[in-house]
Amino acid sequence: MSPALATDPLTRKQAAEYLGLSPVTLARWATTGRGPRYSRSGDHRGKCWYRIEDLDRWLRDRQVEPEQ
Numbered sequence: 753m754s755p756a757l758a759t760d761p762l763t764r765k766q767a768a769e770y771l772g773l774s775p776v777t778l779a780r781w782a783t784t785g786r787g788p789r790y791s792r793s794g795d796h797r798g799k800c801w802y803r804i805e806d807l808d809r810w811l812r813d814r815q816v817e818p819e820q
Contacts, residue, residue, distance in 0.1 A: 761791070761801035770807055 767788070768775040781787030782800065788810035792798045 759803075761803055762807075764790075764800045764802070767802035767807055770804070771811070 762770060764778055764782075765775045767790075768778045771778070771788075778787055779800075782790060788802060789806040791801045791803075793801065
């Protein structure tokens with residue numbers, strides 16, 4: 753990932769890399785509501801942007817505690 757400020761939004765490709773997913777998986781999850789929160793520029797074909805804090809929140813919400 754290219755260097756960016758922590759507050760800069762990430763492209764779908766960058767967000768997928770950050771999460772360890774493929775951009776196709778992230779795009780598919782965006783259509784089903786399963787993926788992390790994102791913003792879209794323009795109409796339904798506009799570019800998607802992800803904030804790191806939203807990606808981190810999405811990961812935290814999916815943490816699983818090991819069974820004892």
